[in-house]
Amino acid sequence: MKNIINYLMKDTEVLHLLKNNKICIIGISPEENKALIDVVLNKKPQLQAYYWK
Amino acid sequence: MSLDVNNRLYSTMVDILETYVSNEDMKTQLSDFIDFKKDEGYLFGELVVLHYVIYNNKIENHIFKVAAAIELLILSFDILDDIEDQDNFSPPWVQQQNLSLNISSYLLFLCQLIIKESDFKHKYIALELLVTNALRAIEGQHIDLLNNITCEDRYIDMVVLKSGSLTTLACLIGTVLANPDKATEVQLYGSHIGVIGQIQNDMEGMKRWDGKNDLLNKKWTLPILYLLSVEQNHTAIEKIQNYYNGSVEKHEILKLSKVIESLLEETGAFLYSKVTQQLYRNKAESSIMSLSINKKYKKALLKYI
Numbered sequence: 227m228k229n230i231i232n233y234l235m236k237d238t239e240v241l242h243l244l245k246n247n248k249i250c251i252i253g254i255s256p257e258e259n260k261a262l263i264d265v266v267l268n269k270k271p272q273l274q275a276y277y278w279k
Numbered sequence: 280m281s282l283d284v285n286n287r288l289y290s291t292m293v294d295i296l297e298t299y300v301s302n303e304d305m306k307t308q309l310s311d312f313i314d315f316k317k318d319e320g321y322l323f324g325e326l327v328v329l330h331y332v333i334y335n336n337k338i339e340n341h342i343f344k345v346a347a348a349i350e351l352l353i354l355s356f357d358i359l360d361d362i363e364d365q366d367n368f369s370p371p372w373v374q375q376q377n378l379s380l381n382i383s384s385y386l387l388f389l390c391q392l393i394i395k396e397s398d399f400k401h402k403y404i405a406l407e408l409l410v411t412n413a414l415r416a417i418e419g420q421h422i423d424l425l426n427n428i429t430c431e432d433r434y435i436d437m438v439v440l441k442s443g444s445l446t447t448l449a450c451l452i453g454t455v456l457a458n459p460d461k462a463t464e465v466q467l468y469g470s471h472i473g474v475i476g477q478i479q480n481d482m483e484g485m486k487r488w489d490g491k492n493d494l495l496n497k498k499w500t501l502p503i504l505y506l507l508s509v510e511q512n513h514t515a516i517e518k519i520q521n522y523y524n525g526s527v528e529k530h531e532i533l534k535l536s537k538v539i540e541s542l543l544e545e546t547g548a549f550l551y552s553k554v555t556q557q558l559y560r561n562k563a564e565s566s567i568m569s570l571s572i573n574k575k576y577k578k579a580l581l582k583y584i
Contacts, residue, residue, distance in 0.1 A: 228431075228551060232509040235547040261557035265550065 227254050231262075241266065288324040289317055291347035299389060309382060311371045312354055323449040324350040326472075326583065330453030333576045334461050341397060345405070345456065348393035349449055352409070355386035356416065356445070363424055366496050387413075399456045408455060408462075412448035415440050428499045435474070442477040443470035464570060471563035472583050478556040485543055488536050495532060497523050501555060502548040510546045515539055560584045 230251055234241050243249045244266050250259045292313050300306040327346035332338050358372045358379050372379035394406050419440025428434045450469035454461050481500035484493035493500045510516050515538045521527040532539075543549055563584045567577055 227554070228505060228509055231547040231551045231554065235545060235550065257558060257561065258554070261554045261561055264557050264561065265553045 227258050230254055284325055284328055285320050287343055288321040288347050288350060289313065291343045292350060295347055295393065305382060308378065315371050316354065321350045323353045323445065326446065326449035327453040329579055330450050330465065331457050333572050334454050334457035342456065345394055345397055345452065348390040349452060351386045352390040352413065353445065355383040358383040360420065366491055368490065401455050401459050404455045404459050405452045408451045409448060412444040415444035419444060426497065426499060431501065431504050434499065434501060434504060438474050438477045439470055442473035446470065446473035468563040468566040471559045474559045475556055475563065475584055478552055482549060482552050488533065494519065494539065495529060501552045502543055505551045506543060506546055506548045510542060513542065515542060
């Protein structure tokens with residue numbers, strides 16, 4: 227998944243397609259695809275600052 | 280959870296100090312420590328109370344004492360962590376570290392005594408879970424302190440131990456005191472709550488350039504592991520690698536703070552951390568949604584992920 231995310235950052239067109247739910251990424255699992263799309267679409271509110279050590 | 284629960288946990292901890300601690304100086308210091316943590320809220324105590332309510336179907340006063348005991352256990356770990364890491368000098372327990380270490384030892388035993396003295400039917404199951412998960416967290420902390428993790432899988436294993444064990448502990452103790460049969464279904468997402476929180480902390484740790492910045496402290500965290508693995512041919516990355524192996528000084532890294540911040544965004548280090556965090560959030564959500572519990576409790580649990 228590392229390489230794919232690194233690649234995505236360099237290809238705004240792919241990122242745009244991902245944002246519009248037009249594509250899924252081959253080479254990562256369906257779970258990773260879902261998580262990636264969730265984050266790109268900012269579906270979930272970001273956590274408030276935690277206080278972990 | 281409501282402010283009421285947090286206030287109640289606070290006042291229960293104060294009552295515990297009055298009841299158990301006879302040395303006035305120790306009592307005063309502990310009181311300062313508890314006050315210091317009040318603004319953060321008592322996440323672990325909340326998880327104990329929430330899980331007890333979920334599986335007992337009603338709230339009972341005596342769960343607050345156990346939840347407060349778990350918060351005191353977490354306080355003892357916070358004290359140890361800050362003294363071991365030497366990266367956070369704002370808490371009151373870093374002022375007189377010899378005394379704080381002694382207080383931390385005291386809390387480790389006090390929390391167990393409180394559970395043992397409670398009148399819960401399954402208190403010994405809870406005690407065993409406390410000890411086994413606390414030991415796992417300490418092993419995770421040991422691996423973290425060794426600071427020689429260079430691959431992501433081992434990093435996640437360490438986080439599961441260090442942070443996941445503590446959230447598991449809180450969720451499980453509330454659960455087993457109400458119904459030990461439900462422990463298995465809680466265990467998995469309990470750990471995920473800790474992993475999600477730790478990854479958040481890793482990201483926060485790269486957005487500041489004070490003493491708590493993980494890179495300045497030469498710590499290996501998820502965004503740092505990613506950054507150093509995907510971007511090899513950049514002068515700033517070379518500097519970071521040399522900083523980690525001791526041939527570059529901190530002030531040289533500080534000069535590059537803006538460049539490093541940009542690299543974290545541009546290379547996808549933050550995106551990768553967020554996606555990894557989201558993976559755990561989705562797993563936790565799926566576990567929570569599959570529980571046979573009231574909808575309002577599912578909603579309450581989802582707030583922690």
